[in-house]
Amino acid sequence: MTTPLPALSFCVIEDTALFLDLARDHYFRLPETANAAFLASLINGVAFAPALHSAGLDQFVSLAPLRAQGGGIHPVEAADLQGCGFSPSLIARALWDQRAIERRLARRGLHTVLSELRSVLCSRHARRPFGAEHAALVKAFEDAGLVRSAVDRCLPRSIALARLMAKSDCACQVIIGVKLRPFAAHCWVQAGHLLLNESVEEAARYKPILIL
Incomplete structure (x- = not known):
């Protein structure tokens, strides 16, 4: 439990x-x-x-x-998406899931949605290493940003991606980070040392305040 x-x-x-x-x-x-x-x-x-x-x-x-959060998270490199094609069906799924998470956040609130996400991430027992299937999902979310801007949508985008990754039996974490001067918050997904939807340089600007 x-x-x-x-x-x-x-x-x-x-x-x-x-x-x-x-x-x-x-x-x-x-x-x-x-x-x-x-x-x-x-x-x-x-x-x-x-x-x-x-x-x-x-x-x-x-x-x-x-x-205190912030320890034990050491991203080393961004996921390699070379060789991933343009998949309209996966892009449509990415857009649909992100919009669904946005609606759920508006209705149920952050604590409820993140609690549900935590249960999903912890409930998967079979873990497969990050592979081509998972890279294709990450690439679809990246390409979805060409259809619908990802600006200021890092939270629902990361939640939606993490849920799909978990359903594909890939262990991942959703991380909410903050920086102090000027204050800003950001959210991304990691699979071990791999950053899935952010660059190493950008993630390094933030300190984790919540790790799921």
Whole structure:
């Protein structure tokens, strides 16, 4: 049985804690004093109840312990899509699934959709290495961006891609990352050390705040 997805996650960048409240689809940081108290209360990167109390995050105390995100993710290279042809049927599937995820996010909210995704990603027991079939799916999502712009749609695009990859028995992770100055958030999919729908250079600009 999959452990429920907490409604709060966080990472630390340059001595600043950044939080993602999944229930409200809201990123936030703490006032300077509360941030210092929170960081001082972390134990090996884990926020127990006292750390959340010290930061004034009493509403999230029941979620403790929460571990800072960002470790263990080391993308090395982008997936090789050379040799993948242009597939109208796969492109249509990519567009359809992305629109379906957009509608579901609007109706059900971020926490529910990501909880469902986590269950899908964890429920697949047979794992196959990334191969030609999976590369064709990734290429279809890339080509779909020529039909419908992928700008500001990284989240539904990544969720839709990850679901199809999981259904094809390829282990993958969806990663939401953030950067501090200026603040920005981004989302992409990885299969091990392979980046599927982002460049290594772009992903390196962000620190993971949620890893599924």
